[in-house]
Amino acid sequence: MKYSALLIALTFMGACGQQSAPPFDPVADLVLTNGNIVTVDDALPRAEALAIVADRIIAVGSNEEIAAYIGDGTDVIDLQGQTAIPGFIEGHGHYTSFGGSLVALDFRHQKSFADIVSMIAQATNTTPPGEWIVGRGWHQDKWQLKEDVLVEGLPLHDSLSAVTPDNPVMLIHTSGHAVFVNQRAMRLVELGDTTVAPAGGEIVRDEKGRATGMMRESAQDIFRAAYASHQALRPAAVVEQEMRQMIRLAGEEALRHGITSFHDLGTRFVEVDLIRKMADEGNLPVRLYMALEEEAVDMKDRLAEYRMIGYGNNYLTVRTIGEKVLDGALGTHGGWLLEPYADLPRSSGLNVVPIEEIEASAKLAMEFDYQLAIQGIGDRAYRELLNIYEREFARHPEKTDLRWRIEHAQVIHPDDISRTVELGVIPAVQGIFACSDGPWVEDRLGPERTRERGYIFNTLADAGLVPTNGTDPPVDEIDPIASFHCSVTRLLPDGSTFQPDEVYSRERALYSYTMGNAFAAFEEDLKGSLTPGKLADITILSQDLLTVADANIMDTEIVMTILGGEVRYRDGQIVH
Numbered sequence: 001m002k003y004s005a006l007l008i009a010l011t012f013m014g015a016c017g018q019q020s021a022p023p024f025d026p027v028a029d030l031v032l033t034n035g036n037i038v039t040v041d042d043a044l045p046r047a048e049a050l051a052i053v054a055d056r057i058i059a060v061g062s063n064e065e066i067a068a069y070i071g072d073g074t075d076v077i078d079l080q081g082q083t084a085i086p087g088f089i090e091g092h093g094h095y096t097s098f099g100g101s102l103v104a105l106d107f108r109h110q111k112s113f114a115d116i117v118s119m120i121a122q123a124t125n126t127t128p129p130g131e132w133i134v135g136r137g138w139h140q141d142k143w144q145l146k147e148d149v150l151v152e153g154l155p156l157h158d159s160l161s162a163v164t165p166d167n168p169v170m171l172i173h174t175s176g177h178a179v180f181v182n183q184r185a186m187r188l189v190e191l192g193d194t195t196v197a198p199a200g201g202e203i204v205r206d207e208k209g210r211a212t213g214m215m216r217e218s219a220q221d222i223f224r225a226a227y228a229s230h231q232a233l234r235p236a237a238v239v240e241q242e243m244r245q246m247i248r249l250a251g252e253e254a255l256r257h258g259i260t261s262f263h264d265l266g267t268r269f270v271e272v273d274l275i276r277k278m279a280d281e282g283n284l285p286v287r288l289y290m291a292l293e294e295e296a297v298d299m300k301d302r303l304a305e306y307r308m309i310g311y312g313n314n315y316l317t318v319r320t321i322g323e324k325v326l327d328g329a330l331g332t333h334g335g336w337l338l339e340p341y342a343d344l345p346r347s348s349g350l351n352v353v354p355i356e357e358i359e360a361s362a363k364l365a366m367e368f369d370y371q372l373a374i375q376g377i378g379d380r381a382y383r384e385l386l387n388i389y390e391r392e393f394a395r396h397p398e399k400t401d402l403r404w405r406i407e408h409a410q411v412i413h414p415d416d417i418s419r420t421v422e423l424g425v426i427p428a429v430q431g432i433f434a435c436s437d438g439p440w441v442e443d444r445l446g447p448e449r450t451r452e453r454g455y456i457f458n459t460l461a462d463a464g465l466v467p468t469n470g471t472d473p474p475v476d477e478i479d480p481i482a483s484f485h486c487s488v489t490r491l492l493p494d495g496s497t498f499q500p501d502e503v504y505s506r507e508r509a510l511y512s513y514t515m516g517n518a519f520a521a522f523e524e525d526l527k528g529s530l531t532p533g534k535l536a537d538i539t540i541l542s543q544d545l546l547t548v549a550d551a552n553i554m555d556t557e558i559v560m561t562i563l564g565g566e567v568r569y570r571d572g573q574i575v576h
């Protein structure tokens with residue numbers, strides 16, 4: 001019934017996506033009413049209400065117009081003036097490693113050793129005996145409550161060991177230069193009162209000679225090795241369970257931030273296998289757009305089989321090869337530049353993956369109808385990629401609308417902008433990096449080159465290139481609001497503005513996170529705006545991102561996330 005009503009409704013929609021009058025108004029499954037609806041669709045930029053059947057938007061309009069779709073079985077959500085926008089699309093991230101970062105216990109915000117011990121005690125409830133419990137991010141200087149017995153400013157392991165008799169525990173210091181372990185871990189590696197620390201390491205001991213649990217520098221190696229070899233031995237079913245958890249947590253975290261689709265750069269075939277299985281089960285928490293990263297020789301025979309578009313009710317698309325990295329990061333002087341670094345004149349950065357290997361990927365992408373997405377951060381890397389893409393395009397003039405991407409694209413020579421337009425290449429940029437890198441970009445490039453080529457996102461969009469956005473999780477926090485804020489302010493921590501001419505308008509910033517990212521994935525007819533016929537992926541915000549004052553943008557809360565017409569996050573809770 002639902003789908004037939006939808007079919008009839010969609011049949012009567014014009015090609016432009018706007019609704020012409022159907023012979024009757026179908027009954028909606030869900031209606032949002034009394035809202036400030038920002039559609040990102042020029043045909044009707046603002047509306048009060050919208051109607052959904054199954055997973056699609058079927059009508060957008062005034063409260064009165066949409067009331068016609070309300071029937072007996074319709075859920076009606078009164079938005080009470082809150083703002084609805086198309087669901088955010090994360091345009092560049094690393095999905096499973098983001099999930100992995102959520103699985104690891106995080107001690108960055110713990111205020112005492114006792115707090116950490118109680119977190120570990122909790123973790124034992126869900127960890128089978130014999131399995132390791134690992135966490136990271138602790139720093140003793142952040143602890144306000146001091147333990148009774150301290151050795152060199154650190155507690156003894158006893159309280160930790162008391163709650164973890166069955167699990168080896170390793171707590172990695174925020175610096176990575178030390179670990180704190182429990183009794184079970186020490187017994188596992190046969191570390192006792194007489195064990196001599198390896199060269200370059202230190203086993204911290206109390207006055208009686210007992211190891212406290214603190215292992216400095218190379219003394220931690222034996223624990224890390226024991227953990228790694230244990231992990232390698234786990235049965236496939238256990239590894240799968242863990243992967244499933246990471247996939248679920250990553251998706252739930254995305255939903256909490258109003259994200260309904262995620263571009264995942266750098267997926268292995270084995271990950272796609274599990275994700276496809278979860279799509280079959282209806283267990284994917286967000287929609288994924290995945291780019292395969294494998295050696296060219298390993299990809300050749302499998303690309304045809306793995307290409308899938310809109311799989312599992314539009315939850316999974318694999319049609320991209322990426323992201324190999326042509327160069328490194330600017331922060332570490334790895335970005336590959338046309339001229340040397342201002343603050344390291346002997347270096348112009350690094351070419352990481354050889355040109356020939358990128359060319360091999362380009363040939364495969366062309367042969368098997370895949371999009372290509374390669375990292376190019378410096379202006380030399382960007383130009384080399386344009387050259388590779390141009391040569392490959394020239395070999396296949398019959399293929400058009402390829403939308404090959406250059407990821408990050410942080411430094412671009414002005415000569416390459418019009419080339420990019422002509423080639424139809426997408427510089428897949430992330431707004432947040434202008435603010436996280438802004439404080440030191442001028443050191444690397446000097447003021448002239450920074451002004452001309454650095455993070456020139458608005459210049460690119462003015463030239464006609466599609467604006468994109470994202471935060472590269474887990475490299476930066478998954479936070480569209482923060483990236484939106486940076487995109488429209490370029491505000492640095494010291495109060496200055498980084499590249500003021502490159503500030504996006506509010507409309508452009510919202511477009512980049514919705515329609516722009518949809519276009520970069522060939523999904524502009526399916527996602528990115530609140531238009532009849534498109535997926536009902538909708539994010540409800542506590543305030544209007546297009547009009548709220550700059551200073552208040554960061555206060556914007558995600559009130560609700562709707563995915564395919566179902567409320568999946570509401571009032572701080574994931575809805576299952």
Ligand SMILES: [Zn+2]
Nearest residue numbers: 092093265472
């Ligand atoms: Zn990345």
